Amino acid sequence: MDIKLKSSNDNKEFNDSRNNINGIKKSNYKEKVVIATLLVIAIIATAALGMCAAYPLIEENAKNVSYNNYFEEYAFSENLAGALYCSYYNSLNEKAGGTLDPASTLLNIPQNIYDNDEDYEESEFINGFNSNFNNWNRILDNQLANLKYYSYDKTNNITKTNINYEVGIIENNIDLSSIKKDEYQFYVAINFDENGNLTINDIKGANIQNFEYYLNSALSDFLSDNYYDSGYYNATMNPIKNMEFVYAVPNNLVFNDSISWGIRNAEAYGYELVGGVAVMIIATLVAIAALIFPIKRANEMPLFKWISKIPFEIWIVIVSLTVALFIVSSSYMIHPALNGQLEHFVGFNVDWFTASEKVIWVLNFINWFIGFAIVFFAVLIIKYIFNLGIKEYFKRRTIFGIILMFFVTIIKKTLDEVTKVDLREKNNKLIIKLLLINALILLIITSIWFFGIPVVILYSIVLFFVIRKYVDKISEKYSKLREATSKIAQGKLDVNIEEDLGLFEPFKEDLKEIQKGFKKAVDEEVKSQKMKTDLISNVSHDLKTPLTAIITYADLLKGENLSEEKRKQYVDTLDRKAQRLQVLIEDLFEMSKATSGNITLNIENIDVVALMKQTLLELEDKLEEAKLSVRKNMPEGKVILPLDSQRTFRVFENLVINMTKYAMPNSRVFIDIFENENDVQIVMKNMAAEEITFNVDTIAERFVRGDESRNTEGSGLGLAIAKSFVELQNGKFNISVDGDLFKVTIIFEK
Structure with a gap:
């Protein structure tokens, strides 16, 4: 008892120890995952903070990088040309009391020499010009909200301005000395004489030659740039005459308009270049950190497990967007952030968003954190590709590969179906499937136009090798089938084909059936030969025994000094042996007829209950002699079946006689007749006198006896005859053994 308790305690301690070890391992694993995740976050956060901290240095170096002057670009001159024409038209229209339209004032269209349809189209063009010019005039104030102007119509002495201080006029010209030039980063004074010739009287913030060139180009191209049908009518813009203009852009831009955007875009080049260098340096450091980071630890991180499942094509898009994010962020986030503004976030324009300086810096940090996180994980993905294998990654993690x-x-699968096609059936579906696949491939190839020709050649070459591969596979399987059939033809019936023969798989199954048939035929032949040998041996023995006795007693009867009592005794023996010989010969004839099927049955409706009772009555003496007590379980009424009464009686007789020979003396034998809905069962059971050692499957064969030592009188044909007669009448004959209980079951269908 103490030993058992000690053993139980030891097992409990062992299990507790093992559980503790497993718990420690799990805990250590979780700790490693958490540490790895925190390390990745720290690397990316450090990179993002480093980028934000580099803003002042980037700004300082960006100012030293040369960039295009926005005021010397065609885009600014194009906007200014629109402003000049609008001011000129507004001045003339005001003088005319608002009765002028833009086309009659600004357009020059030659006299039309075409038909009325052309007149209608020209009218459409003029109406379109008026509508578009009026729209342009209305939105100009918003599009050029930062532009300060002063216009002076020398002919009509009309001035217009949005400058908030007084500008003087001296000798029919604008007093340029009254302009506060220090307040402006750009300033220009433009004069048009009575012939429409343009002169730049003064300029600040741009090269006069460059500016004048682009402005003249914009004025001459104004109509064609904005109205595409103008060339069809040979229309041109009337020159601006006797007008003087001053345009200026303040040092501090208040509004977000095309001017502020243009200036920022020009300045963005420096930030884009210097900021791009800073981004590349930090991104390179992040990439190096990712290369050093163990891929094993990355695979343990839940986030990376999810990221690694993103298809490669999507990663290409993500990386491309990240490059764009870095360019946009370098150009449009650094300078505004230093000025307490936020114009872009993760590549999107958010100039409508207002926030505190802290929020702006937090959003800048998040912007760079996202960008550098993508760089870090992109490098890890590259390591993951080589770790998994390029081929495997292509198949599992690319959309194209999938x-x-x-x-x-x-x-x-379709080609495998071809190699496994069942030639015994119609295969229209498979043929249609092959044609559809080929048609789809050809359709794709033909959609490539000229490049489809080399693709067709490549497709044909690939198709040749694929077909040859599958033809070789079919030939190989055919060779194995031929080899197997050759061996079977040589008498080697144990040939076994394990592999799949594909197209010839049905033949393999047929071949197996042939093997089984041959084996069965050979076994039957061997069995038949053995039975013939046994028949000769048993018949010789069983015939020889009574014949020897008859001959012996016949010789004894020839004795002259034989007493009457002895003579009578010998005659009785002779009679018994002769009857024994007669029964044996009759059994042989019956067995021969039953085996060959050369027997005529006289089928009639008989009462099997009455027939069984008759059999028991006739064999009552033998049952009493064997000291057997019969227990019957039969229906009280008749059980009618269509049977041959003579052969059925012989069946019952042989089975009862078999009981008298082999049943244990002083025991009970059981005879049951059960009438079911579809059949009638006759069951006969007895306890064997000797231990049952014979084979149940062969006991009903010819000349097989339960008493192999032949101590009991019999031919070994009783059960064989009974079984044959039952089966000739379409019945079932079954022998079963449970220990020493011998049981025969006969079933006749109704």
Whole structure:
């Protein structure tokens, strides 16, 4: 008892120890995952903070980088040309009391020499010009909200301005000395004489030659740039005459308009260049950190497990967007952030968003954190590709590979179906499937136009090798089938084909059936030969025994000094042996007829209950002699079946006689007749006198006896005859053994 308790305690301690170890391992694993995740976050956060901290240095170096002057670009001159024409038209229209339209004032259209349809189209063009010019005039104030102007119509002495201080006029010209030039980063004084010739009287913030060139180009191209049908009518813009203009852009831009955007875009080049260098340096450091970071630890991180499942094509898009994010962020986030503004966030324009300086810096940090996180994980993905294997990654983690493997699987499956096609059936579906796949491939190839020709050649070459591969596979399987059939033809019936023969798989199954048939035929032949030998041996023995006795007693009867009592005794023996010989010969004839099927049955409706009772009555003496007590379980009424009464009686007789020979003396034998809905069962059971050692499956064969030592009188044909007669009448004859209980079951269908 103490030993058992000690053993139980030891097992409990061992299990507790093992559980503790497993718990420690799990805990250590979780700790490693958490540490790895925190390390990745720290690397990316450090990079993002470093980028934000580099803003002042980037700004300082960006100012030293040369960039295009926005005021010397065609885009600014184009806007200014629109402003000049609008001011000129507004001045003339005001003088005319608002009765002028833009086309009659600004357009020069030659006299039309075409038909009335052309007149209608020209009218449409003029109406369109008026509508578009009026729209342009209305939105100009918003589009050029930062532009300060002063216009002076020398002919009509009309001035217009949005400058908030007084500008003087001296000798029919604008007093340029009254302009506060220090307040402006750009300033220009433009004069048009009575012939429409343009002169730049003064300029600040741009090269006069460059500016004048672009402004003249914008004025001459104004109509064609904005109205595409103008060339059809040979229309041109009337020159601006006797007008003087001053345009200026303040040092501090208040509004977000095309001017502020243009200036920022020009300045963005420096920030883009210097900021791009800073981004590349930090991104390179992040990439190096990712290369050093163990891929094993990355694979343990839940976030990376999810990221690694993103298809490669999507990663290409993400990386491309990240490059764009870095460019946009370098150009449009650094300078505004230093000025307490936020114009872009993760590549999107958010100039409508207002926030405190702290929030702006937090959003800048998040912007760079996202960008550098993508760089870090992109490098990890590259390591993951080599760790998993390029081929395997292509198949499992690329959209093209997944689609390609899907089609390859379908094609391979279809080709495998071709090699496994059942030639005994119609295969229209498979043929249609092959044609559809080929048609789809050809359709894709033909959609490539000229480049489809080399693709067709490549497709034909690939198709040749694929077909040759599958033809070789079919030939190989055919060779194995021929080899197997040759061996079977040589008498080697144990040939076994394990592999799949594909197209010839049905023949393999047929071949197995042939093997079984041959084996069965050979076994039957061997069995038949053995039975013939046994028949000769048993018949010789069983015939010889009574014949020897008859001959012996016949010789004894020839004795002259034989007493009457002895003579009578010998005659009785002779009679018994002769009857024994007669029974044996009759059994042989019956067995021969039953085996050959050369027997005529006289089928009639008989009462099997009455027939069994008759059999027991006739064999009552033998049952009493064997000291057997019969227990019957039969229906009280008649049980009618269509049987041959003589052969059925012989069946019952042989079975009862078999009981008298082999049943244990002083025991009970049981005879049951059960009438079911569809059949009638006759069951006969007895306890064997000797231990049952014979084979149940062969006991009903010819000349097989339960008493192999032949101590009991019999031919070994009783059960064989009974079984044959039952089966000739379409019945079932079954022998079963449970220990020493011998049981015969006969079933006749109704």
